[in-house]
Amino acid sequence: MYVLVVNAGSSSLKLRLLDPRDELAASLDLDEWSGEQEIGSLREFVAGAPRIDAVGHRIVHGGANFREPVLIDTDVRNRISELAELAPLHQPRGVSGIDAFSAVLPHVPAVACFDTAFHATLPEAAALYALPREWNEKWNLRRYGFHGLSHAYASRRAATLLRCPVSEVRVITCHLGAGASLAATVRGRSVDTTMGFTPLEGLVMAARSGSVDPGLVLWLQCRTGATAAELSHVLEQRSGLAGMTAGSGDMREVLRGVAAADPAATLAFEVYLHRLRRELAAMTAAAGGLDALVFTGGVGEHSPEVRSGAVRGLGYLGVELDAEHNRTAAADADISAREAPVRTFMINAREDLEIAQASRTVLGNR
Numbered sequence: 001m002y003v004l005v006v007n008a009g010s011s012s013l014k015l016r017l018l019d020p021r022d023e024l025a026a027s028l029d030l031d032e033w034s035g036e037q038e039i040g041s042l043r044e045f046v047a048g049a050p051r052i053d054a055v056g057h058r059i060v061h062g063g064a065n066f067r068e069p070v071l072i073d074t075d076v077r078n079r080i081s082e083l084a085e086l087a088p089l090h091q092p093r094g095v096s097g098i099d100a101f102s103a104v105l106p107h108v109p110a111v112a113c114f115d116t117a118f119h120a121t122l123p124e125a126a127a128l129y130a131l132p133r134e135w136n137e138k139w140n141l142r143r144y145g146f147h148g149l150s151h152a153y154a155s156r157r158a159a160t161l162l163r164c165p166v167s168e169v170r171v172i173t174c175h176l177g178a179g180a181s182l183a184a185t186v187r188g189r190s191v192d193t194t195m196g197f198t199p200l201e202g203l204v205m206a207a208r209s210g211s212v213d214p215g216l217v218l219w220l221q222c223r224t225g226a227t228a229a230e231l232s233h234v235l236e237q238r239s240g241l242a243g244m245t246a247g248s249g250d251m252r253e254v255l256r257g258v259a260a261a262d263p264a265a266t267l268a269f270e271v272y273l274h275r276l277r278r279e280l281a282a283m284t285a286a287a288g289g290l291d292a293l294v295f296t297g298g299v300g301e302h303s304p305e306v307r308s309g310a311v312r313g314l315g316y317l318g319v320e321l322d323a324e325h326n327r328t329a330a331a332d333a334d335i336s337a338r339e340a341p342v343r344t345f346m347i348n349a350r351e352d353l354e355i356a357q358a359s360r361t362v363l364g365n366r
């Protein structure tokens with residue numbers, strides 16, 4: 001089965017056509033993706049593809065009801081669309097992807113695979129906010145977690161690289177891209193993660209603030225009279241590395257600033273790393289220790305500075321990098337110091353593989 005994987009992220013659309021042996025048969029990255037306007041380029045891509053038997057979509061939010069991949073019909077599409085307010089940067093783009101491909105490939109079955117599904121196993125203690133019980137129940141307020149397709153793939157791949165069954169390992173995965181989150185996976189199940197009810201919680205990201213004191217948000221709302229939409233715009237698109245440096249939030253740009261001793265870039269980088277280290281240690285507490293640490297995503301795969309900064313001072317956890325390997329290795333690779341008790345890997349993010357396999361399972365491999 002040839003599966004076309006459609007990954008609509010916060011800033012781009014990535015298409016990957018995987019053949020029945022999961023080899024890449026065709027690919028296309030669109031940096032600007034707004035839905036309908038690019039339909040011409042999608043038709044061109046489809047016309048040039050050897051064949052397409054199924055389409056697998058990455059959908060960021062599955063809410064309380066979508067805990068597994070599902071065949072898309074009109075009802076499913078509409079229920080996915082209703083979750084848009086919980087992931088305003090992502091969900092509408094995912095729905096645009098579904099609509100665009102149902103127009104371009106009307107007779108090809110499509111499957112939705114959710115970023116939240118892998119975290120459906122979070123223990124209640126990790127998933128719940130300490131809010132009034134009736135609120136939690138009425139609105140399904142809980143920590144859903146995101147990047148699950150990436151965390152699932154990377155944690156399994158780490159077990160393979162360790163030559164251990166998944167059922168025997170504790171892995172902390174750092175998915176560091178434009179969006180960023182950590183997950184603690186024990187015996188193949190996610191037990192904690194840094195993102196929550198929405199993809200805004202947790203780490204400092206390219207343009208998202210990550211966690212801030214809810215009291216600060218309420219104070220701002222009272223003091224400035226800003227609407228929820230205005231605050232959401234600032235927290236999601238004008239904060240993080242971009243906000244602190246008044247730049248794009250691209251880590252390469254921040255690192256150039258650090259190299260040039262720019263004070264704003266240097267401070268933003270230190271804030272990013274401080275939060276990352278703190279959350280990394282928190283994940284090891286949730287997992288009861290760790291056997292492997294994984295860096296993945298655009299930043300995790302390509303930035304030796306971020307990887308070494310992230311583990312600085314975490315030697316007490318058994319994590320230590322080999323400086324030369326960290327600087328020169330290409331994913332997938334072991335970059336830990338030879339004698340370190342914990343293995344550290346950099347692994348290519350392969351949400352496409354996870355989605356292709358899930359799509360085949362849903363469609364019964366027909």
Ligand SMILES: Nc1ncnc2c1ncn2[C@@H]1O[C@H](COP(=O)(O)OP(=O)(O)O)[C@@H](O)[C@H]1O
Pocket residue numbers: 009010011012176177178179206249250251252297298299302303349
């Ligand atoms: N060589 C590099 N060094 C540091 N950061 C990089 C490098 N290459 C890419 N990046 C970062 O990776 C980010 C994109 O990561 P990716 O996982 O592809 O994004 P997304 O979260 O949109 O899926 C960019 O914002 C950029 O900051």
Ligand SMILES: CC(=O)OP(=O)(O)O
Pocket residue numbers: 008009010011060090115146147177178179180199
């Ligand atoms: C959930 C999320 O933040 O996704 P991305 O990293 O693609 O923005």
Ligand SMILES: [Mg+2]
Pocket residue numbers: 009177
């Ligand atoms: Mg991504």
